[in-house]
Amino acid sequence: VQLVESGGGLVQPGGSLRLSCAASGFTFNTYAMSWYRQTPGKEREMVASISSTGLITSYADSVKGRFTISRDNDKNMLYLQMNSLKPEDTAVYYCKHPLNYWGQGTQVTVSS
Helix, strand or coil: CEEEEECCEEECCCCCEEEEEEEECCCHHHCCEEEEEECCCCCCEEEEEECCCCCCEEECCCCCCCEEEEEECCCCEEEEEECCCCHHHCEEEEEEECCCEECCCEEEEECC
């Protein structure tokens, strides 16, 4: 299993970013997938998850209405569209396979 995140960066408050996760080494369209994030000194928290078909999604209360998780099963890609970003969204973002495989993470920094 390989998961490679990209799309992080520095953005001003109120801005947007789209994270991507390229998945390989497993049958992507048979697994639900998730995005997590972590800040120094804190445990990783789940941000959003999506069913294998993409029809069912769930979000942490802190990002509901601002973030959208999606997937392209033809391309083996997972996405996280982040809008109306806040400084408290600053973290390393990871995509996660349900059997506890993780990508290397991508840094998102929200600052003016």
